[in-house]
Amino acid sequence: MVLVFIDQADGHVKKASYEVLSYGAKVAEQLGTTAEGVVLGAVPADQLAALGKYGVKKIHHVANDALNHFDAQVFTKVIAQVAQAAGSKVIIFSNNVDGKAIAPRLAARLRAGLVPGAVALPETANGFMVKKNVFSGKAFATYTINSDIKIISLNPNSYQVTEGSGTAEVAPFNATVDAPKVKIKAVNKASGEVPLSEAEVVVSGGRGLKGPDNWALIENLAHALGAATACSRPVADEHWRPHHEHVGQTGLTIAPNLYIAVGISGAIQHLAGVNRSKVIVVINKDPEAPFFKAADYGIVGDAFEVIPKITEAVKKLKGMA
Amino acid sequence: MKILVCISKTPDTTAKIAFTDNNTKFAQDNVQWIINPYDEWYALVRAIELKEKDPSTVLHLINVGGADAEPVIRKALALGGDEAIRVNTTSTDSFYIASQIAEVARQGNYDLIFTGKETIDFNGSSIGGMVAELLDMPYVSLAIKFELNGTTATITREIEGGEEICEVNLPVVVSCQKGMAEQRIPNMKGIMGARTKPLKVLEPVAADTLTTVSSFGLPPAKAGVKLIPAENAADLVRLLHEEAKII
Ligand SMILES: Cc1cc2nc3c(=O)[nH]c(=O)nc-3n(C[C@H](O)[C@H](O)[C@H](O)COP(=O)(O)OP(=O)(O)OC[C@H]3O[C@@H](n4cnc5c(N)ncnc54)[C@H](O)[C@@H]3O)c2cc1C
Ligand SMILES: Nc1ncnc2c1ncn2[C@@H]1O[C@H](COP(=O)(O)O)[C@@H](O)[C@H]1O
Numbered sequence: 101m102v103l104v105f106i107d108q109a110d111g112h113v114k115k116a117s118y119e120v121l122s123y124g125a126k127v128a129e130q131l132g133t134t135a136e137g138v139v140l141g142a143v144p145a146d147q148l149a150a151l152g153k154y155g156v157k158k159i160h161h162v163a164n165d166a167l168n169h170f171d172a173q174v175f176t177k178v179i180a181q182v183a184q185a186a187g188s189k190v191i192i193f194s195n196n197v198d199g200k201a202i203a204p205r206l207a208a209r210l211r212a213g214l215v216p217g218a219v220a221l222p223e224t225a226n227g228f229m230v231k232k233n234v235f236s237g238k239a240f241a242t243y244t245i246n247s248d249i250k251i252i253s254l255n256p257n258s259y260q261v262t263e264g265s266g267t268a269e270v271a272p273f274n275a276t277v278d279a280p281k282v283k284i285k286a287v288n289k290a291s292g293e294v295p296l297s298e299a300e301v302v303v304s305g306g307r308g309l310k311g312p313d314n315w316a317l318i319e320n321l322a323h324a325l326g327a328a329t330a331c332s333r334p335v336a337d338e339h340w341r342p343h344h345e346h347v348g349q350t351g352l353t354i355a356p357n358l359y360i361a362v363g364i365s366g367a368i369q370h371l372a373g374v375n376r377s378k379v380i381v382v383i384n385k386d387p388e389a390p391f392f393k394a395a396d397y398g399i400v401g402d403a404f405e406v407i408p409k410i411t412e413a414v415k416k417l418k419g420m421a
Numbered sequence: 422m423k424i425l426v427c428i429s430k431t432p433d434t435t436a437k438i439a440f441t442d443n444n445t446k447f448a449q450d451n452v453q454w455i456i457n458p459y460d461e462w463y464a465l466v467r468a469i470e471l472k473e474k475d476p477s478t479v480l481h482l483i484n485v486g487g488a489d490a491e492p493v494i495r496k497a498l499a500l501g502g503d504e505a506i507r508v509n510t511t512s513t514d515s516f517y518i519a520s521q522i523a524e525v526a527r528q529g530n531y532d533l534i535f536t537g538k539e540t541i542d543f544n545g546s547s548i549g550g551m552v553a554e555l556l557d558m559p560y561v562s563l564a565i566k567f568e569l570n571g572t573t574a575t576i577t578r579e580i581e582g583g584e585e586i587c588e589v590n591l592p593v594v595v596s597c598q599k600g601m602a603e604q605r606i607p608n609m610k611g612i613m614g615a616r617t618k619p620l621k622v623l624e625p626v627a628a629d630t631l632t633t634v635s636s637f638g639l640p641p642a643k644a645g646v647k648l649i650p651a652e653n654a655a656d657l658v659r660l661l662h663e664e665a666k667i668i
Contacts, residue, residue, distance in 0.1 A: 405654075410658060
């Protein structure tokens with residue numbers, strides 16, 4: 101059986117979870133078995149049953165209040181109980197913030213080989229092999245998992261969500277839940293914004309924008325596109341933008357469908373964080389900017405003139421103007 | 422107070438990525454090796470700052486690797502730390518590496534274990550979580566701020582679209598990223614001092630190897646950029662809609 105960890109926040113299933121559900125269902129099909137899901141914390145039952153659309157037959161729901169806040173240690177022990185009770189041989193996570201904290205713990209607990217950052221379905225014809233990104237997106241590696249239980253942590257935005265029909269059986273699971281040792285004191289979330297790691301479109305600004313006062317240019321375009329905003333490292337270092345927007349080798353790695361880079365030179369460390377984007381657009385006034393080599397579309401021009409035109413055209417396309 | 426900082430060796434961020442032996446090995450010719458940036462800039466420097474604040478702190482570094490990791494370990498010692506431990510193995514399996522770190526941590530009774538967010542070559546982001554599980558310690562991942570008050574740590578960590586502030590009693594394992602500290606350059610005194618600091622070599626304990634790398638590959642090259650004249654900037658939107666079908 102293939103067990104999929106369904107990540108949620110404040111009772112809402114995260115987008116990344118639909119990807120792992122679709123992926124898990126496909127892996128199960130490949131192995132000639134079924135996929136089931138596990139959800140920790142309070143989520144409305146109808147939302148859980150609806151997850152059947154993504155190919156899981158059954159959802160194990162551990163609705164203990166202590167699980168409404170994330171603690172990797174507590175979550176791991178609960179998932180291990182579900183996995184053992186259900187006899188899971190393959191366990192799937194999203195390689196998002198929570199997945200990065202739990203999957204390795206579970207791997208150590210169950211002595212299960214883990215491939216973190218998988219980008220494709222496993223090859224199961226001859227052993228169990230999983231392709232993952234390495235060298236910060238500059239290459240990939242195929243890993244063989246040698247253990248009986250296998251854990252895959254799928255990179256966000258690397259697998260197409262497939263939505264069908266059907267409802268999942270929701271089975272309450274009675275787990276032993278420890279008291280968390282990590283106490284959450286505060287959560288600061290920029291409300292209403294698209295989280296960068298989940299965004300399908302990202303508009304990103306670099307030092308070419310000259311200063312924080314000019315960011316309306318980026319924000320307006322992002323708003324018109326329903327996109328998240330990002331930035332290069334010097335922009336975050338100089339506090340023009342919050343550091344959680346910094347993408348690249350030492351920042352966040354993202355793989356949106358569309359990445360629009362404005363006034364960013366395209367240093368190799370920046371590319372490492374964005375080169376898995378499906379389509380890259382580069383806007384830079386210097387035709388020699390290295391970013392153009394990694395781009396699909398480019399405009400050589402002054403961002404201050406070009407971006408408002410693009411924003412207008414997007415608004416027109418979307419019927420916003 | 423005893424701190425253990427996990428140090429890994431990675432190719433320089435500008436290193437050319439290529440493979441040999443029928444795509445089974447990373448081509449190491451002309452590659453400069455550095456301390457993994459997350460380990461150096463964030464984990465190690467924050468640990469050094471904690472020691473500067475409380476000089477009774479004992480700060481140890483650990484690397485699981487072959488003798489070729491020693492120059493990188495000495496570089497780390499030049500920044501700070503009392504001694505380094507190298508567990509002598511060239512395994513690349515995360516569980517095997519984590520088992521070695523956990524064993525040293527168990528023997529040394531550390532209050533605080535820092536790792537980097539991830540290695541920039543393997544991009545696993547998994548050693549810290551595995552070590553924490555093997556030691557049955559809490560784990561706070563992707564930390565961007567770390568403050569210590571007696572034996573209670575207040576840690577800010579990244580979550581999707583924001584941050585979370587949490588409190589935890591030691592011992593704890595923390596994976597560190599940008600925000601924890603500012604990069605430092607080792608000074609002459611540090612470099613000279615590092616030569617005489619102890620670098621203990623231990624043999625590995627038995628542990629399972631759960632994964633192996635079968636092959637490497639490079640992503641297919643891009644077709645090339647399609648340039649749109651700046652005067653026709655609006656054309657970009659049409660192309661993204663009609664040709665790329667992405668908006
Ligand atoms: C170990 C290491 C790790 C690093 N990690 C990262 C990382 O994670 N992420 C990251 O981003 N960087 C990282 N860097 C830094 C990286 O090397 C570059 O210095 C950085 O990405 C440059 O940022 P930038 O492109 O915004 O600025 P610049 O390099 O200064 O480029 C600005 C660009 O804007 C263009 N421009 C100027 N005016 C205009 C205008 N009016 N209209 C249009 N274009 C204009 C210029 O032509 C230029 O190309 C790292 C460096 C090192 C050594
Ligand atoms: N061989 C190693 N020796 C010591 N520490 C390591 C080693 N490999 C990884 N680490 C630590 O674990 C962190 C995460 O590594 P990884 O899970 O491989 O991405 C790194 O930033 C290091 O702090």
